[in-house]
Amino acid sequence: MNGKNVLVTGANGHVGFVLTKMLAERGYNVRASVRDKNNPELVSHLSSLDVEIVELDLMKPETIENAMRGIEGLFQVAAVYKSWAKNPQEEIINPSIIGGINALKAARNANVKKVVFTSSTAAVGRSGPKGRALTESDWNDKSKHPYSYAKTEAERRAWEYANAVDMNVVVINPTAVIGPYFHRHTPSTMLFDKILKGELKVLPPQTFGYVDVRDVALGHIHAYENENAEGRHILCTQCVDGFELMDLIEEIEPEIEVPRKIAPMWKVKIFARIEAMRTIFGHTPRISPQTVKEYMGKITNYDSSKARDVLGWNPMDLKDSIRDTMNWIKQNLS
Known part of the structure; x- marks a missing residue:
């Protein structure tokens, strides 16, 4: 059995909060980190949990060392989750890559016994040849998309460091995370908000993989507790295309009028180029050319059999997760 004193970085985020909540409910002594303890938006929801809230900035190693004292297990969850920034290197890429290594170095210095490192299927890839399901052996090597590049490089360098110093690290690669308990929208939950508001007129030409945040948190916990977990x-x-997703939403909310047309790729590309040009005038693009290239017009499929077989991971039905996501939005963010 691994130690009960654990640190969760990024504890105010969607995955971080639910992981912190579930660890505390299982009897762990949880130290939950946020970047600014004086920011009510970051700490208000964590304050309701039986956890110790600490201030930590992954780009400032001295703050990590203080938070790591007496810790036996680290859940390195913190990362920037957005697709576009004025300065992607500073705002998206560096915090993931440098911040991740800083966390691992501090964990080693503090003699932390095990690390569960949150990556993403963005580091695995978006589509295999002829629709082949991607596995843990696949890597998203050629992506220029800021978020995907950041997640890929952050995980690669984490493995390089862990192997060099013989550190016990296990990685979790979730798809798009939905489900309740988010206190501000993420790129994954925003789609459902737009559908509820009737703002989504056409479907993006893409297939997307989804997973519930509670199943992601359980995956992290199983990886920490299972001595056989590695890699x-x-x-x-489940991976669904736009029509399949709308079918599920109609079953859940029959009164909602969902879009039934898929935007053609040529229109999506033109729209993304126009949005990119508007950034010159300080506009935040609704979609970028890199996002179109990374996500659109591809058949996405992933193989989760390793998590099921090794971790005993048994996720909830996607329809239930979508229902909980939409109910959470209506009750908390409308």
């Missing part, structure tokens, strides 16, 4: 673990409940 990467893809967590994907």
